Amino acid sequence: MTKFLSDNAAPVHPKVWEAMRAADEADNPYDGDALSAQLDERFSDLFGRDCAAMWTATGTAANCLALGTMVQPHGAVVCHEEAHIEVDEGGAPGFYLHGAKLMLAQGEGAKLTPDGIAALIDPIRDDVHQVQPHAISITQASEYGRTYLPAELSALSEFAQSRGLGLHMDGARFANSAAFLGGSAADAAGNVDTLAFGFIKNGGMSAEAVVLFDAELAAQVKYRRKRAGHLQCKGRYLAAQILAMLEGDLWLANARHSNAAAQDIASGCGPRLMHAVEANELFVRLSPEERAALRSQGFDFYDWGADAARFVTAWNTRAEDASALGKAIASL
Amino acid sequence: MTKFLSDNAAPVHPKVWEAMRAADEADNPYDGDALSAQLDERFSDLFGRDCAAMWTATGTAANCLALGTMVQPHGAVVCHEEAHIEVDEGGAPGFYLHGAKLMLAQGEGAKLTPDGIAALIDPIRDDVHQVQPHAISITQASEYGRTYLPAELSALSEFAQSRGLGLHMDGARFANSAAFLGGSAADAAGNVDTLAFGFIKNGGMSAEAVVLFDAELAAQVKYRRKRAGHLQCKGRYLAAQILAMLEGDLWLANARHSNAAAQDIASGCGPRLMHAVEANELFVRLSPEERAALRSQGFDFYDWGADAARFVTAWNTRAEDASALGKAIASL
Amino acid sequence: MTKFLSDNAAPVHPKVWEAMRAADEADNPYDGDALSAQLDERFSDLFGRDCAAMWTATGTAANCLALGTMVQPHGAVVCHEEAHIEVDEGGAPGFYLHGAKLMLAQGEGAKLTPDGIAALIDPIRDDVHQVQPHAISITQASEYGRTYLPAELSALSEFAQSRGLGLHMDGARFANSAAFLGGSAADAAGNVDTLAFGFIKNGGMSAEAVVLFDAELAAQVKYRRKRAGHLQCKGRYLAAQILAMLEGDLWLANARHSNAAAQDIASGCGPRLMHAVEANELFVRLSPEERAALRSQGFDFYDWGADAARFVTAWNTRAEDASALGKAIASL
């Protein structure tokens, strides 16, 4: 079976294994080790602006810890109605934000726009009976594999600022968007306040980074990470993963690889594509019979509703498999 | 420097590394993989009674998820005033239990007794102005390296039952107590309702087990684990660690090793010992000058207040180092 | 100005004043007084089945305390997308339920149906990534002044039971629905598990009742009421209000009065009515010019969007004012 189910169960990249093994020697526990100590600087270099960066074991925790810096319990986060934090995180934002609400905006390709957000929040009266938005959360790449362009990010951050809202980016597949945009992490992040920078889907094992562009908030997040049971005592193994991914831009190389595989598949899809392919996910109109046909050829993937399928490529997807899938779809 | 600071930063055991590498092949994400699927049975076998078992990345999360099955937000957990959940988990119980209280009981060696608990809770009126206890949490081995004996555990579980309280065990160093008691996990767990079974300090990297002896509660804990951002997508690497530790009783072998090292040190301490050594921790009366002398000989450890030191051995403590430390203390 | 803005600021009924004054003599504090002690029995008689009843100062608190008996923090409450708990309670359910979610169903007249709920919850996978519903909340009368008929309530309670969901009723205007249905509290409540029985809009000052048809849950609610700062020390003044409203069915008489006033207005509205008038609220299509004309005649009310208005009658609405409003609308 050639699996295009998801990138979230892919093996760990050999260089990440190597870095973890190299970290085996005992060091200070928690994040007092020499590797964790490098994170702030490495991410500040990468983004070209000062930031603080901390490891966590999951994107869910990373998103929630970041949002906690900008949302009070009596407020709300504006996100897309199909955002991962709304539909796939088991209510984690409600837990971490102590009952704050998610407000669901609409937008093509699971992307938010200032207009879409304004349509949602402008009718909210400044009145204690109504929960007020405190922040916006966007996903890069979006839940439909779309990438926010720098101009779109600028518009969103200006909008957020004009409304006094924080701006968070769920970057579970941030690397794929950065690769799509030419390789600049700064371009892909725009002017967000916080970023959950994903490494696990892209070759890591168990380490994402919470990136805070207001580094003063780091102390609060560190207390809350511990409080959430996310301060691992052998944190050096998480830092090692992230540093290995940053080293020599492995994160970009891996993302370019999976993006290229996705483009190969896309080239066989034509008008079947439901969304432009701007990362490593494809949503393809396929009838039940067509899906059965593909599966009988050895391709594995998720149904997406009744008449479509989702394909996800990963850092280890073989080029020939992607190419074969593209051709198989084209031949249906 | 020969480190006796803690066992919580020790390297990962080679067999654990091996098992993790062997899990590299993609499998279902989260806990849908073949390794995670084995946990319930393996732990049921180990304890000789039905249970459900789930991995989490930290003992803090394991404790809190377990306590969440028995404590409502308006209730309280009785624990020792020096319990890890009270003094060292950054308020995690308050977070996970939605504001439930910790009630602090006293007891020699950081161990609770029915009498000590009764002295705390009997004066509580059954009155909504006063928070009521819902559960008891004990630590095996205790924060002072003491082990609850089977008879003590029986007395506690009978007491808990007679008062309608749940009984949880924080087993960060459960293996060391089991080893001390002769190697039976069942003896070391007694009749507790839930157990946070620690593997990280004992040779693992990032996996503890939440063990629920009422397996019906597993569904709730699984929802809450996800909600807390603790459901890792590559969960097979956590299951692999735990299974490797259980395989051939590696967990016991490692604990016996560190316990033996602790006994070697203890043999040089005489009346300096503040607590009986029943696991892998030693609390030793040492003046500042004596501590300086030991450090100048290359031993590293934490001060414990003004006139004592704490030494912790680990699965990888070299016998000759333990022996040397014991002699060095004896020669002071 | 003749106010049809809301019933929520109406004066306190003279008999309620009287009862409060009569309670002035000191009695036991909190809910230990002789009046509070009568509530369980009085409500059990009223509904013809055993229940526990407790006062709270607001409907928001009453709803949340009731929902807390059926919804765990990791679960959700299904409610109408225009339900008061969703749009008008400042996020109180998120606070009281510790981050549980509201799931928004659709339905005509702000009323839920088994089909409407099924359409929302059937697609939810039994999977920890997705928040699961634990309860349903309906509003009697609905946010559009519609009344659930006994057959509709039966269908809902059967549906709830078949899905393992609790069923709560927000009865801020429960009396108006009961009056509409002929005066039976039991008919208006159907087989719900919990009810927030409103008295404040209907002639009370500051007392609603939380009614629990599973009386065993009373202890939990009492602890949570105290914990929410809602256990008033002079609780006898709240109990007095409720007992005065129940005495001689004043609650019904008041509701019949305001319902009748609403019918008088309705009789002048014809096809302008957006919703059937089954309680004491009217939603009437009126252009901005027509609304201005009514206001110039001395009628006060809220706009309802761009092309409609909401009128609410109260226990003290004068029949001649209602009649005059009906005629004024008919003459537009």
Add this chain to the structure above:
Amino acid sequence: MTKFLSDNAAPVHPKVWEAMRAADEADNPYDGDALSAQLDERFSDLFGRDCAAMWTATGTAANCLALGTMVQPHGAVVCHEEAHIEVDEGGAPGFYLHGAKLMLAQGEGAKLTPDGIAALIDPIRDDVHQVQPHAISITQASEYGRTYLPAELSALSEFAQSRGLGLHMDGARFANSAAFLGGSAADAAGNVDTLAFGFIKNGGMSAEAVVLFDAELAAQVKYRRKRAGHLQCKGRYLAAQILAMLEGDLWLANARHSNAAAQDIASGCGPRLMHAVEANELFVRLSPEERAALRSQGFDFYDWGADAARFVTAWNTRAEDASALGKAIASL
């Protein structure tokens, strides 16, 4: 039976009744009425510095809403180990502060001092494993009826400021302390950041005031008051109570009355007094036999442990009853 049980069940003062009745005319709901609108100014005048003031139905809610402005969920409140928020509020701070901790300091007469607080918090490492204090809460008058003098309040506010901690005052019996200090509200409040100003025990029915000396925090508290279900729709009846108490310094007159009654009793107690009487509570050493003797003479009061009793006077305690009690104790 002449009741000296508590002041918390005393009747409502006639002038408060009068003011409530006068507020019966419908006005804007919630806190949009003309009476609620006067609170900020009236309290600013009273304290001689700008503040915002809001009604709530209980002291528990008032304390928690005030503390919420200064304590993040991962922090702690330092209070006396016998503070009302610790022992008598059913865990409300844990609920309102989302799991923040109470840290228990010691001090004579249930009063805190900078030294007592320092002894508690100085050993706390600046380390995410340990919950950090965010605020201090003191009670005026204290749980033993003691009053903080202006110099003591200055020392506490300077200490709080030097440690970056907020300072809250639980003023359930604030009026009694102000009366004891000569009648100045400003003297009794010192330089606290927030105050829960009690009126209910002193002649009100159901209204306390949250006073925020940083008026900018009012918006947050108003959102949280609604979220806690404490925004009553007929708020004018609560504002009326408070304004009636402030009018002509009724609050002071009532407190002076109950303080005088307490002094009358005290004059008969001599060395039996466990605490100086600086408000309206007395803690008196009395054997079981002596207590029985007093009860047989018609005095009602609470036991205070095995060998003492607590007597509380109220705004309506009759001078002759207090005097009789004093004499009865003197004659034992």
